[in-house]
Amino acid sequence: MPDCKWRWMPLPLHAGPHPVTQFRFGAMTTLRMASFNLFNYAVPGIFWHEREGGLTYEEDQWDSKRRWIAETLAVIDADIVAFQEVVSVEDLRSLVVQAGYPHFASVTEPRFLKNDADVFVNSTVAIASRHRIASAQEIKTFDRIIDQTLLDRAATYSRRPLRCVIDCPDLGPTVVYSAHFKSQGALFNDEIVDVIEDWDTRIDTFFVERMFAGIDQVSKRAAEAGALYLQVREDLKADTEAPVVILGDLNEGPRSHTLSILTQADPIFAVGSTLWTDVPDAHRFRRYTHRLYDAYALPPHAELERPVTYHANKRASILDYAIVSNGLNPANPRHRGAVVRHEVFDAHFDLDQPRRLTSDHAPVIVTIEPRKDEPAQP
Template identity: 30%
Template structure:
């Protein structure tokens, strides 16, 4: 019997991971001791259940707390590339949560993803571009598999930035302001999310072609892949079940590669809003993760969704857990 090695790569939006006494966004938004203990117990149990080789996190405020938790769970390699920002008046109130990644295997490299100047010039967006949450680009050597480049992301949310300052002396319930938020504001949010995705996509495809690295883009995309803002990320590269050109590049939703996807009537939602489910969290992969190609690098791949903590009937967030499912791929070499 031929032995095989299991690898598991996961992503999870933690929902405001801010250890007491820190607050998130507003002074009154924080955990009491009981809520925080419940959250830590929940997260510990979930990570133990997933047993990831590599896991990406979103909405991280308390970096050191998460790092120590991961170390205790056998994930000693940990990276972030940014830090949350405190309120200038109330330093216990934090803004701008960050992306983090933890691993059982050492990083070859781990750094902030820098936008390509030539791409920004092409997109006519050269001035003061910043990601809403800076992605992490990291590389690994997986024994039996080879080099792997991972992009841990959290794209711009669908939340609209207020335009009230543009209509001086207008009340918040001004019908014109509401209309502008629903149209211009929503479009601006989509443009920002699409620009961030374009930068990651361009970098990932260049990495595939120039370094011949297997590639994963994983995280909270804050939109569905079929949306106009993100559909380009997989549009030209469907899963190949016939021999493909050896130099082909592209990304595919790993759910389509998975040996077990036939067990699901549809792809499981990773987030619920007002009782409606959407897939917002993704793991996109290069061709090396396709077990159906002519000369596969892996023996098989399963798609895993960890959503038992989600209550579709809730209309508000339960900060003790998360409003997102964790998603993962499990593969064997």
């Protein structure tokens, strides 16, 4: 992959007012939401996946990381923040309350090794808000996906999404999800390979096992995308213009099949055997109400290339998103609010700061302007 050139550079954390703050407190009333993957938010003494000395924080490292998170929250100035890779939930709750977020939800516990309670094997997600969280629930099952696909009956989310209903000023009750899809990387049981003594056979077996694991992780993300899409359709059943926002690390690129499953953004040429041009005019609007929208594509952009949101291990890619319902699409004449800005806070990439003290992901921030006038009638 060629070297990345960062196109948007926020002011340093120690500088004066951030340009976003000036935008927020002008004539417009806006609502800002962010997705923020924290990279192994686990207090010292908790190990990441394996009990090894380098896979936990020293006290001074932890203090530095928490300070960077607090400073970043101050700079991005979001009203609602969806977090991923949360292990020490209560510690994060304390940090965000001090940072000005009195409302916090995280309802799924991280998972630890059965024989070692200090080694976590899977993190969880959380949401912090300046506005009241009216309800919070974990999204658990794949029931409808399993019934209609080839998935195993035991399939479920790698990390269960968190769904919150938040009372947002001027926008009203807004459904906000924090999601973290199955991680990339074809991981399998090393013992399958390690027991083979002949190296040629061992290497041959390694490739086959990696292939099987690759199929599993790609299909898992696709299923997660489909299950979450069906969940949002439930949110929109009673009100197709309701504001819904998915914030998260979806572990796929913008043009991936996984993202197209979630957004249903692929072109429609026919409905069954009926060409789209022959669909009655009164029903054509439904091609928009049943879609979700990558917030990056909604406002105009100055940059020629989309900024990456993940940078580690000599890889750079776009994995983090704000996905919104049609009720927040500025092109929808009946929108409740409009996405007017999309940003990526990637200063720590440019400064090449250690990812354990910051994050290997860049927060994605979307600005929504609630509607002031009456929406157009259907």
